[in-house]
Amino acid sequence: MPSFKVLVVDDEFDFLETIVKRLQKRKIDATGVGSGLEALKILEETSFDILILDVKMPKMDGIETLKEIKRRWPAVEVIMLTGHASVESGMQGMQLGAFDYVMKPAKLDDLIEKMVQAYERKLLRDKQIR
Helix, strand or coil: CCCCEEEEECCCHHHHHHHHHHHHHCCCEEEEECCHHHHHHHHHHCCCCEEEEECCCCCCCHHHHHHHHHHHCCCCEEEEEECHHHHHHHHHHHHCCCCEEEECCCCHHHHHHHHHHHHHHHHHHHHHHC
16 A cells, blocks of 8 residues: 555544544554644644545534645645535535545545545646646
């Protein structure tokens, strides 16, 4: 599996902690934060290849966060996490530049497969820029 850095952004602490630990057990360099504002702050200091971004969050939701990420760090690939009630938000996210969206609760293998695909797209895009 390729080596990439992932930032998971979700306000549900138990879910966030669990998914970060499960990704780390699979030898994926994963970090978690609990809000869109925290994601923007950490992106100013650390680079990530992929973001797993929850759509439904208080204050700054996933769509607002995605817009700001794509404006400031367009090379970061974003996978939106949506609940059944917010599939439209996942599709809207893709229109705004997200790589894809995954329904919650997501199977870890499905999420990792999407991350690998997103990372491969990022590598292709990076080669085209050079």
